[in-house]
Amino acid sequence: MKTNIINIGNSQGIILPSMLLRQLKLSNRSTVELEISNGSIVIKPEPRQGWAEAAQMMNAAGDDNLLLTDFPNEFENDEWTW
Template identity: 65%
Template structure:
């Protein structure tokens, strides 16, 4: 958990997120995020890349979202790997 103070940013207020948090979320300067309040908690989520959500919906509608490789374990994996 991280503690942050609310600061003035122009005519608004905000918080500064540490670079380590941004790296964990694969965000950088000017990355888009979604902000919402959920039961008294501020939730910040990375926004999907522009156009990706629509492209994924179109692929699903056209049934073009099937796996390219079989997801079943191979004989090698079954026999040689220890789980």
């Protein structure tokens, strides 16, 4: 797939086809990382996008309780030398 470099204000950019954005689950406000690798520009989606919002929604719904009990437990008290 080919695209052209275009002027965007005082900078340059490229237009990414919506098909590619959908495949990577990216939108207009998605954060990506850019790097140069072997003479190519690599665009990578930032991992775990949306996790902060999901955590806030879990908290609001009361769904963010710990699954394990507090530590130390009996094993840690009896078996470990601290």
